[in-house]
Amino acid sequence: MPARGQAVNAAVLHPQQGLAASGRRVRAMVRRHAYLLLKSWPRIISMAYYPTVTMVLWAFLTLYLQPTNSFLRDAPGFFIGAVLLWEVLFRGQLGVSLTFVEELYARNLANLFVSPLRLREFIAGQVAMSILRTLIGVGGACIFAWLLFRYAIFSMGFPLIAFFTLLIAFGWAIGLAVSALILRWGLGAEELAWAAIFLIAPVSGVYYPISVLPPSLQAIALAMPPAHVFEGMRALLLHGVLPWHSFWWALGLDAVYLAIGVLLFRAAIHHARDHGTLLQTGE
Amino acid sequence: MTNQPTLRTAGDPAIVVADLRKNYGEVQAVRGISFAIPRGSTTALLGGNGAGKTTTLSMLMGLLRPTAGSIEVLGEDMLRRRHRVLPRMNFTSPYVDLPKRLTVGENLRVFADLYGLVDPSGRIAELASQFELGDLLKRPYGQLSAGQRTRVSLAKALLNYPEVLLLDEPTASLDPDNGDRMRTYLEDYQRESHCTMLLASHNMGEVERMCSDVVMMRAGKVVDRGSPSDLVARYGRMDMEQVFLDIARGTGDIIPARPGAL
Numbered sequence: 001m002p003a004r005g006q007a008v009n010a011a012v013l014h015p016q017q018g019l020a021a022s023g024r025r026v027r028a029m030v031r032r033h034a035y036l037l038l039k040s041w042p043r044i045i046s047m048a049y050y051p052t053v054t055m056v057l058w059a060f061l062t063l064y065l066q067p068t069n070s071f072l073r074d075a076p077g078f079f080i081g082a083v084l085l086w087e088v089l090f091r092g093q094l095g096v097s098l099t100f101v102e103e104l105y106a107r108n109l110a111n112l113f114v115s116p117l118r119l120r121e122f123i124a125g126q127v128a129m130s131i132l133r134t135l136i137g138v139g140g141a142c143i144f145a146w147l148l149f150r151y152a153i154f155s156m157g158f159p160l161i162a163f164f165t166l167l168i169a170f171g172w173a174i175g176l177a178v179s180a181l182i183l184r185w186g187l188g189a190e191e192l193a194w195a196a197i198f199l200i201a202p203v204s205g206v207y208y209p210i211s212v213l214p215p216s217l218q219a220i221a222l223a224m225p226p227a228h229v230f231e232g233m234r235a236l237l238l239h240g241v242l243p244w245h246s247f248w249w250a251l252g253l254d255a256v257y258l259a260i261g262v263l264l265f266r267a268a269i270h271h272a273r274d275h276g277t278l279l280q281t282g283e
Numbered sequence: 284m285t286n287q288p289t290l291r292t293a294g295d296p297a298i299v300v301a302d303l304r305k306n307y308g309e310v311q312a313v314r315g316i317s318f319a320i321p322r323g324s325t326t327a328l329l330g331g332n333g334a335g336k337t338t339t340l341s342m343l344m345g346l347l348r349p350t351a352g353s354i355e356v357l358g359e360d361m362l363r364r365r366h367r368v369l370p371r372m373n374f375t376s377p378y379v380d381l382p383k384r385l386t387v388g389e390n391l392r393v394f395a396d397l398y399g400l401v402d403p404s405g406r407i408a409e410l411a412s413q414f415e416l417g418d419l420l421k422r423p424y425g426q427l428s429a430g431q432r433t434r435v436s437l438a439k440a441l442l443n444y445p446e447v448l449l450l451d452e453p454t455a456s457l458d459p460d461n462g463d464r465m466r467t468y469l470e471d472y473q474r475e476s477h478c479t480m481l482l483a484s485h486n487m488g489e490v491e492r493m494c495s496d497v498v499m500m501r502a503g504k505v506v507d508r509g510s511p512s513d514l515v516a517r518y519g520r521m522d523m524e525q526v527f528l529d530i531a532r533g534t535g536d537i538i539p540a541r542p543g544a545l
Contacts, residue, residue, distance in 0.1 A: 011401065012400060012401055012402070012406070013370065013398065013399050013400060014400070015399070016370045021399060024399055025397055027396065028396035028397045029397075031393055031396060035385050035393075036382065036384055102382075107379055107380040108379070110346055110378070110379040111381065111394070114345060114346060114369060114374055115394065115397040116398060116399065117397055273346065273347060273348045274348050276307070276347050278346045278347075279337075279347070279379065280378060
């Protein structure tokens with residue numbers, strides 16, 4: 001008979017401890033959400049639809065303004081690049097929040113939390129789904145940007161990978177914080193999943209430099225990673241050089257916000273364990 | 284039943300609850316209950332609505348943190364080391380669903396992977412055969428009838444060959460025929476695996492048939508305990524239905540349980 005805490009019977013269950021076991025459980029969570037996502041063409045199309053339409057609007061605005069605007073003459077792909085990177089942040093956050101909301105709607109949280117699944121594995125599953133959703137959503141828009149406007153975001157090279165990573169990581173932090181609020185306040189707070197990110201949009205410097213903001217808002221902007229990323233992108237497009245200080249600032253702030261996001265989510269789960277809402281939250 | 288792994292049976296109890304309490308603000312949902320459930324037994328946790336059964340089961344599963352007290356399951360402290368024992372237990376509850384847009388087969392596959400089954404497809408096929416789910420495997424869970432969902436939930440609860448099974452109203456939505464099949468299956472599983480079952484039910488016929496022991500709760504306390512026949516005899520009643528009414532309503536001439544029975 002196996003030792004206590006190990007699988008009941010080695011013939012029927014894999015070992016429950018270690019990286020392999022953790023990876024298997026994360027894969028199970030990805031499988032659970034991928035089943036849902038990939039069997040629905042309307043769902044996949046809708047994920048790429050909004051980023052593509054937004055990108056097309058900004059691309060035509062660029063074409064309209066370019067002849068009279070020196071900035072757009074120097075950096076013609078700026079708005080398209082900006083909108084695509086903003087979508088990375090937005091889709092990254094949605095990927096985490098909506099994956100969680102899906103569990104609440106399904107009244108499935110209790111099943112998951114009495115299984116061997118750990119909280120960190122649950123979060124890893126959310127993050128994996130966020131990457132998948134972002135790649136589908138923004139990837140579709142990138143393809144259309146090339147087909148319609150001959151704009152190749154990949155021409156940014158390595159900095160694009162850095163921008164993508166920094167923004168999606170901040171999206172995860174916001175997504176976890178939003179998930180915590182939804183668990184704490186119930187599905188009545190579901191709208192936060194869609195709306196929360198827009199609270200920081202004005203101070204993210206997506207379409208304009210943060211120097212146009214009042215000083216107090218500039219301070220708020222610089223306390224969050226997106227402003228550093230978009231300032232970095234502007235500098236890259238105009239001068240061809242990635243300002244590394246922006247990169248390091250964004251990276252450090254991401255670490256702080258991710259830690260806060262994880263702690264908030266963990267606190268919400270603890271609160272739910274205290275109040276019995278893991279069993280009762282749902283439609 | 285085939286391919287059933289034999290689980291450990293031993294003298295020490297499967298579940299030990301000591302002075303367990305749960306308060307929601309001023310409301311005392313569970314008020315210092317203590318009991319031990321022997322390994323390999325089927326025990327009923329009975330009481331009227333609001334007696335504290337679901338709260339107790341939730342704490343046993345680790346879904347709800349007690350205000351005070353301790354819980355040991357299979358020798359592990361559920362409050363500190365629940366992840367060591369969760370792979371060895373499972374549950375069903377009417378308060379919990381499975382994802383409705385996933386098919387039955389997909390749902391079972393996800394949980395088979397979460398529990399780390401070596402042969403998920405084989406186990407799913409085995410359970411599908413035993414619970415007559417073969418025709419339902421490709422249907423979305425949300426399109427099933429209440430009875431069909433109950434069968435799927437029971438199949439999910441048995442995926443990992445649990446050593447401890449917590450069942451909250453396991454046959455509530457089943458017609459008498461399917462209810463009887465499920466009870467027979469659970470009895471067979473219990474007999475062959477020596478699994479420990481704790482069953483919250485309002486079906487007293489089910490309790491008399493399946494359970495060797497009954498823990499009676501009222502207003503968050505354990506108020507009596509014994510085998511169904513023992514309780515029926517001590518309350519001077521014909522069956523558990525009448526005993527339940529006596530205890531839930533606080534009526535009837537109770538002959539005290541033997542010392543140390545609670």
